[in-house]
Amino acid sequence: MSLNAEQTGSSDLVSRVPSGPVAEMWDKHKFDLKLIAPTNKRKFTIIVVGTGLAGASAAASLAEQGYNVHAVTIHDSPRRAHSIAAQGGINAAKNYQNDGDSIHRLFYDTVKGGDFRSREANVYRLAQCSTSIIDQCVAQGVPFAREYGGTLANRTFGGVQVSRTFYARGQTGQQLLLGAYGSLMRQVGLGKVTLHSRREMLDVVTVDGVCRGIVMRNLVTGAIESLAGHAVLLCTGGYGNAYYLSTNAKGCNVTAAWRAHRRGAYFANPCFTQIHPTCIPVTGDHQSKLTLMSESLRNDGRVWVPKTPGDKRAPNTIPEADRDYYLENKYKGFGNMVPRDVASRNAKQQCDAGRGVGTSGKAVYLDFAEAIKRLGQKTIEEKYGNLFHMYHKITDEDPYQVPMRIYPAIHYTMGGLWVDYNLQSTLKGLFVLGEANFSDHGANRLGASALMQGLADGYFVVPYTVADHLATSKLPPVTTDSREFKAAVEEASFRTKQLLGIQGRRSADSFHRELGHTMWDYCGMSRNAAGLEKAIGKIRELRAEFWTNVKVLGHDHELNQNLEYAGRVADFLEFGELLATDALTRNESCGGHFREEFQEDGEALRDDANFCHVAAWQFQGDNKPSVLHKEPLTFDEVHLTKRSYRE
Amino acid sequence: MSAMLDLTLKIWRQDGPKTRGAFKTYHLKGISTEMSFLEMLDILNEQLIQLGEEPVAFDHDCREGICGMCSLMINGQAHGPETKTTTCQLHMRRFHNHDTIVIEPWRARAFPVIRDLVVDRTAFDRIQAVGGFVSINVGNAPDGNSVPVPKVNADKALDAAVCIGCGACVAACKNASATLFVGAKVSQFALLPQGQAERVQRVQKMVAQMDKEGFGSCTNTSECEAACPAGISVEMISRMNLEFLKATVVGAT
Ligand SMILES: Cc1cc2nc3c(=O)[nH]c(=O)nc-3n(C[C@H](O)[C@H](O)[C@H](O)COP(=O)(O)OP(=O)(O)OC[C@H]3O[C@@H](n4cnc5c(N)ncnc54)[C@H](O)[C@@H]3O)c2cc1C
Ligand code: FES
Numbered sequence: 003m004s005l006n007a008e009q010t011g012s013s014d015l016v017s018r019v020p021s022g023p024v025a026e027m028w029d030k031h032k033f034d035l036k037l038i039a040p041t042n043k044r045k046f047t048i049i050v051v052g053t054g055l056a057g058a059s060a061a062a063s064l065a066e067q068g069y070n071v072h073a074v075t076i077h078d079s080p081r082r083a084h085s086i087a088a089q090g091g092i093n094a095a096k097n098y099q100n101d102g103d104s105i106h107r108l109f110y111d112t113v114k115g116g117d118f119r120s121r122e123a124n125v126y127r128l129a130q131c132s133t134s135i136i137d138q139c140v141a142q143g144v145p146f147a148r149e150y151g152g153t154l155a156n157r158t159f160g161g162v163q164v165s166r167t168f169y170a171r172g173q174t175g176q177q178l179l180l181g182a183y184g185s186l187m188r189q190v191g192l193g194k195v196t197l198h199s200r201r202e203m204l205d206v207v208t209v210d211g212v213c214r215g216i217v218m219r220n221l222v223t224g225a226i227e228s229l230a231g232h233a234v235l236l237c238t239g240g241y242g243n244a245y246y247l248s249t250n251a252k253g254c255n256v257t258a259a260w261r262a263h264r265r266g267a268y269f270a271n272p273c274f275t276q277i278h279p280t281c282i283p284v285t286g287d288h289q290s291k292l293t294l295m296s297e298s299l300r301n302d303g304r305v306w307v308p309k310t311p312g313d314k315r316a317p318n319t320i321p322e323a324d325r326d327y328y329l330e331n332k333y334k335g336f337g338n339m340v341p342r343d344v345a346s347r348n349a350k351q352q353c354d355a356g357r358g359v360g361t362s363g364k365a366v367y368l369d370f371a372e373a374i375k376r377l378g379q380k381t382i383e384e385k386y387g388n389l390f391h392m393y394h395k396i397t398d399e400d401p402y403q404v405p406m407r408i409y410p411a412i413h414y415t416m417g418g419l420w421v422d423y424n425l426q427s428t429l430k431g432l433f434v435l436g437e438a439n440f441s442d443h444g445a446n447r448l449g450a451s452a453l454m455q456g457l458a459d460g461y462f463v464v465p466y467t468v469a470d471h472l473a474t475s476k477l478p479p480v481t482t483d484s485r486e487f488k489a490a491v492e493e494a495s496f497r498t499k500q501l502l503g504i505q506g507r508r509s510a511d512s513f514h515r516e517l518g519h520t521m522w523d524y525c526g527m528s529r530n531a532a533g534l535e536k537a538i539g540k541i542r543e544l545r546a547e548f549w550t551n552v553k554v555l556g557h558d559h560e561l562n563q564n565l566e567y568a569g570r571v572a573d574f575l576e577f578g579e580l581l582a583t584d585a586l587t588r589n590e591s592c593g594g595h596f597r598e599e600f601q602e603d604g605e606a607l608r609d610d611a612n613f614c615h616v617a618a619w620q621f622q623g624d625n626k627p628s629v630l631h632k633e634p635l636t637f638d639e640v641h642l643t644k645r646s647y648r649e
Numbered sequence: 650m651s652a653m654l655d656l657t658l659k660i661w662r663q664d665g666p667k668t669r670g671a672f673k674t675y676h677l678k679g680i681s682t683e684m685s686f687l688e689m690l691d692i693l694n695e696q697l698i699q700l701g702e703e704p705v706a707f708d709h710d711c712r713e714g715i716c717g718m719c720s721l722m723i724n725g726q727a728h729g730p731e732t733k734t735t736t737c738q739l740h741m742r743r744f745h746n747h748d749t750i751v752i753e754p755w756r757a758r759a760f761p762v763i764r765d766l767v768v769d770r771t772a773f774d775r776i777q778a779v780g781g782f783v784s785i786n787v788g789n790a791p792d793g794n795s796v797p798v799p800k801v802n803a804d805k806a807l808d809a810a811v812c813i814g815c816g817a818c819v820a821a822c823k824n825a826s827a828t829l830f831v832g833a834k835v836s837q838f839a840l841l842p843q844g845q846a847e848r849v850q851r852v853q854k855m856v857a858q859m860d861k862e863g864f865g866s867c868t869n870t871s872e873c874e875a876a877c878p879a880g881i882s883v884e885m886i887s888r889m890n891l892e893f894l895k896a897t898v899v900g901a902t
Contacts, residue, residue: 027827043729059787062787063787066786066787070785077710077716077718078708078718078769078770079770079771079773079774079814080764080774081717081774081814082710082711082716082717082718084710084716085712085714085716086715086716086868087710087711087715087716094838095741096793096794098794114818134790136793137790137791137792137793138785138787139797140788140790140793140843141783141785141789141791141843142783142785142837142843143782143783143804143806143837143841143843143844144802145807145810145837145841146793146801146803147803147807148797148798148803148804150800150804151797152797152798152799154793154794154796170807170810171807172752173811176715176811177807177810177815180810183777184777184782185776185782185785185787186783187774187777187781187782188778188784189746190774190777190778190784191778195779197774199771199774206848251710251711251712252710252712253709253710254750285651285683286684287685288652288681288683288684288688288691288692288748289688290685290687290688290691290712291713291714293713294713322757353843388811389812391712391733392714395714395734395740396685396738396739396740398740398742403825405721446767461787462787465787507779509695509698509699511691511695512695555697555702555703555704556703557696560664560764561706561763561767564694564698564703564704565705565708582740591719
């Protein structure tokens with residue numbers, strides 16, 4: 003199928019990818035989209051759920067244009083969204099380094115990095131928007147790293163051979179989010195955005211088939227409230243916490259996305275999860291989360307293990323001849339900078355072969371000795387000071403003196419709610435932005451591309467596409483007094499009471515941990531059919547037990563963190579099954595989805611004949627099998643080839 | 650090497666914003682020194698749930714020192730005994746067997762308690778809303794490299810901008826002053842060319858809102874700097890005072 007016709011999947015999926023050459027699509031599309039006149043914008047209300055990079059940027063931009071915006075977050079302040087934790091940087095095709103970068107190269111790298119499972123048109127647009135993002139952030143006063151001449155500095159991330167990553171020490175996400183937060187708070191001050199903090203979205207409300215609002219719990223008073231508007235934007239982040247241990251914040255959840263899924267938004271490629279190669283290893287059963295050590299560290303850190311399995315000597319006493327810098331040896335062109343899926347898989351292979359280090363044997367070294375010698379400790383400190391500090395705090399070891407010990411951990415989720423080119427889900431009027439959607443990263447995301455995507459979606463894409471929805475849809479007046487809203491509020495209150503009423507014997511945390519173990523063991527870095535079937539069985543059992551044996555104390559009319567948490571665990575228990583089902587159905591290996599049955603020399607073996615599609619799942623009801631819809635993917639610009647980083 | 654600790658915890662329990670609170674004592678056994686402080690509280694909460702007592706409410710999220718959500722007074726110190734460390738980054742290896750640990754919420758008029766150890770810090774958002782930004786709409790930005798920024802200034806601006814908004818500075822100050830928080834934001838923009846257009850109004854508005862929220866005044870005891878997990882220096886306060894003075898002299902509105 004060519005891109006010259008509107009793309010329709012095997013079923014009813016309409017991707018709305020415009021016709022014409024990929025480089026001209028977005029401009030043409032923007033021209034074709036209907037506008038709302040400046041004076042009419044104030045007649046529309048848009049509900050933005052989530053205030054991370056995607057949500058804050060969208061809410062601020064829409065308010066600047068004159069729309070009335072409601073911004074909703076589970077946190078006490080928009081600035082706490084998990085985007086704040088992003089460390090390494092943000093990509094942009096500025097070519098400030100004069101090293102051959104271009105929009106086309108960023109596009110190419112991202113499509114290849116995603117192992118040919120993303121939509122070309124979306125990725126191209128992302129690369130196009132990338133340059134404006136940097137301009138916008140600089141103008142907001144984001145203090146990016148600079149060269150002595152005063153120009154912006156760059157570094158390199160995995161899977162690419164140019165230097166296009168902009169950064170602010172190891173706190174890039176923080177600085178970008180604070181920039182977007184500033185813009186958002188400015189609009190709050192101007193009265194264009196109404197901020198609803200400490201509110202958890204529990205449902206979306208559909209009227210005549212169009213999403214018109216949300217139901218949310220006021221986390222302070224426990225009241226179930228609702229908001230009505232003309233469009234809803236979900237910007238609620240990823241679902242990595244389905245695995246319990248991940249680099250995500252404790253509050254990250256799938257609830258908002260899952261509730262929308264249950265109301266008709268298809269869930270795409272849930273099995274595409276990213277396992278980040280460089281995280282601080284698990285120390286014991288008490289572990290509540292894992293901490294990332296940014297990929298940017300691989301610019302200067304060298305990954306190695308002892309050549310002999312079981313070599314227990316202290317790392318600094320192991321001579322060069324007895325070390326295996328396995329990434330440098332195996333992947334000559336990219337060395338330590340191979341993409342994440344490749345680096346993670348190799349770390350696992352080394353540990354499985356008995357060459358892992360540390361007490362658990364589940365770690366490899368990331369060594370800075372050579373870089374410190376070459377550049378001096380001060381330079382290393384300037385680049386990564388806060389990361390080294392964090393590592394030291396957690397492990398009690400000084401990475402300036404001894405190599406870091408690192409191991410892969412769940413980090414990011416490429417899957418998410420299915421969206422068309424306009425970022426609209428299969429539920430009309432519901433748009434999905436940032437990590438919560440599936441659209442740009444295929445089966446593996448390249449480093450420093452999530453921040454770029456969140457801000458592209460919020461600042462530069464959705465302001466145009468939402469206008470088209472508002473201009474072309476029938477949106478009769480609706481208030482929260484309507485039947486549909488009342489019914490949804492009723493349902494949400496019922497569920498809350500149900501959770502409090504079970505009074506079983508196990509805490510929500512214990513269920514979540516058990517789910518996490520199952521997900522990691524059978525649906526983690528490597529997967530196989532038998533294991534996935536087992537996982538599905540286990541998740542079903544655990545879910546059944548949850549609804550008869552969970553113990554949630556306290557009341558619904560107060561701040562009740564345990565109740566909030568139980569609701570999120572309940573949704574993970576439903577979602578986990580879909581993730582495993584998707585992994586079982588995708589009989590190929592690609593990117594982060596590694597099926598043991600499909601490999602060649604330990605590298606992922608794609609099956610383009612049968613799986614060159616987006617798998618979008620439709621909810622059918624509790625405990626009923628979901629229906630699979632396929633959106634075929636075509637590659638007209640970056641030709642389908644075996645993805646290799648060896649040269 | 651990990652060891653096991655037996656601990657006595659005295660924790661502030663308060664059902665809601667309008668009810669009276671009190672300390673409650675708990676005994677915990679077998680806490681690994683490898684655990685973080687919050688993982689220790691997780692264990693306590695798990696045990697409380699088993700006993701049928703409502704778990705202790707406390708704010709936290711990233712657990713890696715960046716979101717600014719965690720906020721505990723530990724033995725009278727904001728974020729506990731370690732410098733440049735948030736509560737979530739504090740590890741139990743800092744404590745000894747049979748220690749008694751007193752855990753309280755931030756105490757400040759502008760940060761009312763919501764429940765147990767959770768306080769309301771939205772006053773910070775309201776300060777940001779009056780001036781903590783550059784008024785630039787999306788679509789208007791010139792090329793990122795069109796205005797060079799000397800590296801020293803960019804670095805200094807970042808030193809100010811790394812504030813995590815946790816409120817430890819307020820909690821540590823006997824006057825519950827928010828000048829370090831406001832000073833950091835004012836400084837970030839004062840140091841950058843992008844912040845110049847609104848320089849005068851920014852400091853005036855942010856300081857006025859800070860006073861309105863009920864934060865106390867600064868008496869230069871530098872407790873805020875000592876408690877700050879992000880290492881923000883009191884130089885920010887001096888710079889803000891200078892900015893404020895200049896703005897007053899200029900007399901702009
Ligand atoms: C440790 C770490 C480091 C990273 N480093 C990088 C990096 O260097 N470069 C890069 O490009 N990417 C990085 N990433 C990935 C990137 O940070 C995220 O993908 C991105 O920030 C997600 O932004 P978002 O706006 O989609 O979601 P988030 O920032 O997660 O925001 C979600 C928002 O939704 C709200 N919310 C969630 N659920 C609900 C609900 N039910 N009801 C109401 N509100 C809700 C939250 O309050 C929050 O405001 C990193 C990720 C991690 C975990
Ligand atoms: S939990 Fe985020 S800073 Fe402590």
